Amino acid sequence: MTKQSWLFALxxxxxxxxxxxxxxxxxxxxxxxxxxxxxxxxxxxxxFLSGYHVILRYExxxxxxxxWSSFPSERKDGMTVxxxxxxxxxxxxxxxxxxxxxxxxxPEDQIALKGRIxxxxxxxxxxxxxxxxxxxxxxxxxLRRNQQTALAQxxxxxxxxxxxxxxIVDGKTYEY
Amino acid sequence: xxxxxxxxxFRKRLKTELGILEKEGLLSAEQAAAISRRxxxxxxxxxxxxxxxxxxxxxxxxxxxxGIISFVAAHWTQISREIKLVLIIGAMLAxxxxxxxxxxxxxxxxxxxxxxxxxxxxxxxxxxxLVAQIFHVRANPYDGFAAWALGAAxxxxxxxxxxxxxxxxxxxxxxxxxxxxxADGSRQVGWFLPxxxxxxxxxxxxxxxxxxxxxxxxxxxxCWAVSLTEYELxxxxxxxxxxxxxxxxxxxFCWGLAGWKVPSSRFLCVPCQIVxxxxxxxxxxxxxxxxxxxxxxxxxxxxxxxLRYPGYLITAGGxxxxxxxxxxxxxxxxxxxxxxxxLGISVGCFVAAGILPQVSTADIVVxxxxxxxxxxxGVLFYASLKLEDRRIFWAxxxxxxVVVLAxxxxxxxxLLVKSAIFTTCGIGLILAGILFERYLRIRRRTHD
Numbered sequence: 001m002t003k004q005s006w007l008f009a010l011x012x013x014x015x016x017x018x019x020x021x022x023x024x025x026x027x028x029x030x031x032x033x034x035x036x037x038x039x040x041x042x043x044x045x046x047x048f049l050s051g052y053h054v055i056l057r058y059e060x061x062x063x064x065x066x067x068w069s070s071f072p073s074e075r076k077d078g079m080t081v082x083x084x085x086x087x088x089x090x091x092x093x094x095x096x097x098x099x100x101x102x103x104x105x106x107p108e109d110q111i112a113l114k115g116r117i118x119x120x121x122x123x124x125x126x127x128x129x130x131x132x133x134x135x136x137x138x139x140x141x142x143l144r145r146n147q148q149t150a151l152a153q154x155x156x157x158x159x160x161x162x163x164x165x166x167x168i169v170d171g172k173t174y175e176y
Numbered sequence: 177x178x179x180x181x182x183x184x185x186f187r188k189r190l191k192t193e194l195g196i197l198e199k200e201g202l203l204s205a206e207q208a209a210a211i212s213r214r215x216x217x218x219x220x221x222x223x224x225x226x227x228x229x230x231x232x233x234x235x236x237x238x239x240x241x242x243g244i245i246s247f248v249a250a251h252w253t254q255i256s257r258e259i260k261l262v263l264i265i266g267a268m269l270a271x272x273x274x275x276x277x278x279x280x281x282x283x284x285x286x287x288x289x290x291x292x293x294x295x296x297x298x299x300x301x302x303x304x305x306l307v308a309q310i311f312h313v314r315a316n317p318y319d320g321f322a323a324w325a326l327g328a329a330x331x332x333x334x335x336x337x338x339x340x341x342x343x344x345x346x347x348x349x350x351x352x353x354x355x356x357x358x359a360d361g362s363r364q365v366g367w368f369l370p371x372x373x374x375x376x377x378x379x380x381x382x383x384x385x386x387x388x389x390x391x392x393x394x395x396x397x398x399c400w401a402v403s404l405t406e407y408e409l410x411x412x413x414x415x416x417x418x419x420x421x422x423x424x425x426x427x428x429f430c431w432g433l434a435g436w437k438v439p440s441s442r443f444l445c446v447p448c449q450i451v452x453x454x455x456x457x458x459x460x461x462x463x464x465x466x467x468x469x470x471x472x473x474x475x476x477x478x479x480x481x482x483l484r485y486p487g488y489l490i491t492a493g494g495x496x497x498x499x500x501x502x503x504x505x506x507x508x509x510x511x512x513x514x515x516x517x518x519l520g521i522s523v524g525c526f527v528a529a530g531i532l533p534q535v536s537t538a539d540i541v542v543x544x545x546x547x548x549x550x551x552x553x554g555v556l557f558y559a560s561l562k563l564e565d566r567r568i569f570w571a572x573x574x575x576x577x578v579v580v581l582a583x584x585x586x587x588x589x590x591l592l593v594k595s596a597i598f599t600t601c602g603i604g605l606i607l608a609g610i611l612f613e614r615y616l617r618i619r620r621r622t623h624d
Contacts, residue, residue, distance in 0.1 A: 011334035023311035128314035
């Protein structure tokens with residue numbers, strides 16, 4: 001191979017690395033993460049379908065004042081936060097506490113989910129779900145009717161990264 | 177010796193004109209035949225056929241390609257995630273590899289090969305969005321353009337491709353412009369200019385393309401303008417914008433000036449000096465407005481506003497030092513009166529718009545700005561006479577007209593006075609043009 005061939009191969013490999021880096025955290029979470037189920041929360045009914053994706057919110061996205069009062073640091077936009085989730089009797093995971101550092105060890109029924117503070121909410125990187133055009137109307141209608149009971153199944157790896165796997169609305173599973 | 181043939185359009189016109197010139201007796205049959213052989217005019221017909229076939233093949237291939245894409249899109253939801261990835265990455269690799277082989281390995285279809293490599297880069301850009309969609313990743317959409325710019329720049333380096341470099345520049349400009357939407361303190365935009373310089377300035381020297389030079393100057397200008405909005409303080413950026421753009425103008429000008437010293441760098445001198453002067457004169461033009469100057473004074477260092485943002489001061493200091501360094505290195509070139517005068521204008525713009533507002537009142541800033549503008553008009557006019565260049569002449573006239581128009585609209589004077597000013601300027605413009613053309617004719621006759 002000539003020098004130029006090597007350079008070109010390197011440049012193409014660089015492009016492939018960029019493409020691999022985009023979903024790297026999601027892929028790691030999908031392959032190595034623990035599957036958990038969390039509840040979604042109501043969203044602005046006029047805004048949650050944005051283009052080709054659904055904007056989701058979760059119960060764990062808006063911690064209560066009680067949760068924030070136990071947060072060890074001063075809250076700032078853009079700050080990393082770890083939400084410690086606890087598995088409930090119905091297998092739904094709920095927010096137990098918030099911390100600014102990833103815990104080294106947790107009991108089996110608890111898991112740390114990494115997020116970022118954005119205004120008064122926490123974003124975990126699982127707030128967007130791409131829906132194909134033909135499924136959007138059905139999904140939108142189902143979500144509007146069942147905002148209080150819609151569930152999301154996510155995989156969370158040991159670093160707290162999460163990947164959104166599927167949504168369960170009105171007994172129907174949506175996975176793309 | 178075979179030199180590159182001119183365009184097909186020129187050769188077709190030449191063929192037509194040869195017949196007319198031969199008929200009128202201006203060319204003999206042997207001369208016409210020699211010209212015809214030189215420009216391969218007899219090959220025009222077969223070239224047209226080949227081009228028509230190539231166009232038909234290209235349209236056919238494009239339609240097949242669109243058909244395949246539509247078929248895949250129609251079944252996209254039924255395709256598994258893994259197959260989707262194989263398809264989109266496979267398409268990108270197929271375009272890149274086949275293009276490289278046709279262009280650089282076999283070398284028999286260089287244009288087609290280059291086009292395929294560019295297509296691979298375009299598919300890469302689309303893949304960034306598709307991969308994000310497949311894995312439900314949604315970040316700031318403009319970040320995708322940054323990634324696209326880096327990938328395109330890598331290919332531009334690897335195969336010395338101007339189209340890929342231009343793609344990278346366009347993507348970088350979109351990324352920088354889009355980042356203004358997020359310039360709310362949560363996003364660090366101060367590194368944009370150094371990053372753009374690191375990525376694109378070496379490409380300028382490597383590719384030696386005017387497209388890349390102009391594109392790089394534009395991208396760096398956009399990045400600098402975006403970084404001036406980084407801090408909330410600069411949300412109302414009268415002073416930082418004027419000071420920042422005049423500083424950027426100064427460094428661009430000095431970069432172009434220094435380029436004259438090295439023969440291999442002369443391709444970038446004119447664009448750099450033009451863009452440099454433009455930014456400097458724009459900044460000082462803004463400072464010539466009393467209201468704008470008053471706003472600028474409001475951010476004077478006496479209130480210690482700038483000292484709260486050392487990052488900005490360090491970057492600005494670095495740029496100024498680089499400009500000074502380049503000017504010193506270009507030292508011997510300043511024996512050229514015009515270059516020295518233009519450098520003086522560039523520095524003067526920075527002094528009037530960048531330094532003066534720190535230490536004086538709005539009236540002094542306005543006066544200084546007007547002095548620099550008048551000097552700029554005078555220097556450009558002088559340069560146009562010396563170099564016998566119409567473009568520089570009209571640039572000086574345009575600048576004069578803009579300044580007069582701005583003052584006429586800014587100051588509260590009667591309509592009658594405005595009418596007199598506009599009429600006088602219009603007549604002056606026409607007379608100036610006539611006199612300049614006469615001057616050029618006299619100079620040409622003298623040379624002949």
